[in-house]
Amino acid sequence: MRPDYEALIVGAGFGGIGAGIELTRLGITDFVILEREDDLGGTWHVNHYPGLAVDIASVTYSYSFEPNPYWSRLFAPGTELKKYAKYVADKYDLTRRMEFGVAVERAEWNPDEHLWQVRTSDGRDRSAKYLVTATGFLSQPHVPDFPGIDTFAGRIIHTTRWEDGHDFTGERAAVIGTGATAVQLIPEIADQAQALTVFQRTPIWVVPKLDFPIPAGVQRLFARFPLTQRAARLVNTSLLELLMVVGVLHYRQAKIGNRIAARLARAHLRAQVADPDTRRRLTPTYDFGCKRPTFSNTYFRTFNRPHVQLETGTIERVVPEGIVTADGATIPVDTLVLATGFNLWDVNFPAFEVIGRGGKDLGKWWRDGRFQAYEGITVPGFPNLLSLNSPYSYSGLSYFTTIEGQMRHIRRLFTEMRRRGDSTFEVSERANDAFLDRVTDDLQSSVFYTGDCSRARSYYFNQHGEAALLRPSSTLSTLREMERFPLADYAFS
Ligand code: NAP
Numbered sequence: 001m002r003p004d005y006e007a008l009i010v011g012a013g014f015g016g017i018g019a020g021i022e023l024t025r026l027g028i029t030d031f032v033i034l035e036r037e038d039d040l041g042g043t044w045h046v047n048h049y050p051g052l053a054v055d056i057a058s059v060t061y062s063y064s065f066e067p068n069p070y071w072s073r074l075f076a077p078g079t080e081l082k083k084y085a086k087y088v089a090d091k092y093d094l095t096r097r098m099e100f101g102v103a104v105e106r107a108e109w110n111p112d113e114h115l116w117q118v119r120t121s122d123g124r125d126r127s128a129k130y131l132v133t134a135t136g137f138l139s140q141p142h143v144p145d146f147p148g149i150d151t152f153a154g155r156i157i158h159t160t161r162w163e164d165g166h167d168f169t170g171e172r173a174a175v176i177g178t179g180a181t182a183v184q185l186i187p188e189i190a191d192q193a194q195a196l197t198v199f200q201r202t203p204i205w206v207v208p209k210l211d212f213p214i215p216a217g218v219q220r221l222f223a224r225f226p227l228t229q230r231a232a233r234l235v236n237t238s239l240l241e242l243l244m245v246v247g248v249l250h251y252r253q254a255k256i257g258n259r260i261a262a263r264l265a266r267a268h269l270r271a272q273v274a275d276p277d278t279r280r281r282l283t284p285t286y287d288f289g290c291k292r293p294t295f296s297n298t299y300f301r302t303f304n305r306p307h308v309q310l311e312t313g314t315i316e317r318v319v320p321e322g323i324v325t326a327d328g329a330t331i332p333v334d335t336l337v338l339a340t341g342f343n344l345w346d347v348n349f350p351a352f353e354v355i356g357r358g359g360k361d362l363g364k365w366w367r368d369g370r371f372q373a374y375e376g377i378t379v380p381g382f383p384n385l386l387s388l389n390s391p392y393s394y395s396g397l398s399y400f401t402t403i404e405g406q407m408r409h410i411r412r413l414f415t416e417m418r419r420r421g422d423s424t425f426e427v428s429e430r431a432n433d434a435f436l437d438r439v440t441d442d443l444q445s446s447v448f449y450t451g452d453c454s455r456a457r458s459y460y461f462n463q464h465g466e467a468a469l470l471r472p473s474s475t476l477s478t479l480r481e482m483e484r485f486p487l488a489d490y491a492f493s
Pocket residue numbers: 052053054055056138144145176177178179180181182184199200201202292315339340341342456457459
């Protein structure tokens with residue numbers, strides 16, 4: 001049986017685009033990229049709420065081999081990221097290989113034919129020798145099941161389903177959630193709404209955002225002398241790296257980095273919020289880094305505005321006219337914004353049913369045992385599967401570190417497989433176990449296990465209480481390892 005494609009990539013975000021680029025470089029051009037949304041760009045297509053921007057400086061938040069000299073600001077707005085994704089996809093001739101509006105529902109390894117059989121929402125079955133899942137970490141929206149939410153008479157908008165042009169003028173708005181999304185969105189809604197209530201369950205650490213427009217002269221400089229932009233990238237990446245490696249991963253050895261960051265965030269809050277009670281309620285009671293911190297110069301200040309209320313009481317239920325809190329008060333709401341984030345651990349690892357050798361169900365295996373993947377990309381029992389959004393795969397603060405590390409892994413793996421004249425790879429259980437042991441050990445020094453994260457409610461932790469998302473390595477060592485992992489860790493046939 002001949003497969004329909006040599007490779008099938010699921011997801012047309014930056015991960016899927018990166019995989020497509022790497023396959024093309026390897027000379028594999030017979031592949032398709034399936035995308036459930038109606039356009040490419042992943043998170044930067046799905047999210048288009050007001051205020052959306054990167055919060056990792058754009059010189060770093062981009063492919064290192066495809067720098068864009070024309071970012072308008074240090075932290076580019078979301079629309080520029082979407083354009084950048086389109087530019088890169090077109091440049092590498094990937095757009096014509098993409099099919100939109102096609103959701104993958106199930107993939108199963110066929111051991112006799114040595115290929116993946118993939119069932120999609122359009123009712124077609126497709127097959128491919130290699131399956132690459134690039135479905136993102138934050139791609140399954142979390143909609144809390146508040147009692148009575150179906151009875152709400154106003155409008156409900158989840159931030160991933162933003163209604164462009166929705167005007168809050170004259171409205172009583174409510175935002176549930178205070179994660180990175182809410183931090184960007186709340187100041188924008190406050191500018192329009194007549195009244196805004198922010199429902200906070202867990203406060204977030206927020207540090208100042210050193211953001212400014214990049215002058216045209218600097219953009220021209222970056223374009224004419226790419227080395228200058230490389231230097232800017234190096235400086236910024238090194239700073240982020242310091243924060244990540246010292247402040248988060250080596251918390252046990254160097255609490256000072258973490259404490260400085262927390263102090264900076266507290267000073268920022270003091271400088272921006274006048275009312276001591278509001279300040280107290282906005283102050284996290286868990287260590288910096290337990291949950292993803294964010295950057296903003298406008299979020300805290302918004303709570304000084306007379307029409308903006310911070311509500312920290314528990315949401316009891318939703319009624320047609322608004323939200324009832326545990327103390328029995330009803331807060332009237334016209335438009336309810338759910339900035340309630342994503343569900344990673346119940347429904348996103350993996351994003352659809354994946355059945356490997358001997359009927360092994362990836363999601364069940366992860367949940368019954370431990371979440372794991374060799375080098376955050378391959379799994380024993382799942383031949384020819386590259387699972388880009390795997391446990392312990394996220395490396396560094398910019399997602400592009402993860403993507404580019406994985407591109408290097410794919411290159412090394414495929415080069416060896418072809419050198420041997422083989423077409424099937426599978427990582428050994430021994431190598432996978434050793435990797436899991438190592439990351440588990442290394443993470444013991446991190447803030448996740450050494451700090452106080454008990455009140456953080458962080459999506460870094462899974463249902464077993466393990467911080468199984470981040471790879472505890474510096475960017476440099478991740479990239480190096482992805483180029484040097486022992487080839488004997490794989491069986492080829
Ligand atoms: P999030 O960080 O998971 O935040 C979700 C918020 O909703 C939290 O405050 C959470 O409270 C609250 N929430 C969820 N269920 C609730 C319930 N039943 N009752 C009350 N509150 C509830 O999601 P996000 O803000 O969308 O951000 C997700 C990630 O996306 C970020 O960490 C970041 O990595 C990324 N992001 C990046 C950018 C950027 O780079 N520009 C922008 C936005 C987001 P608890 O904390 O108490 O659970």
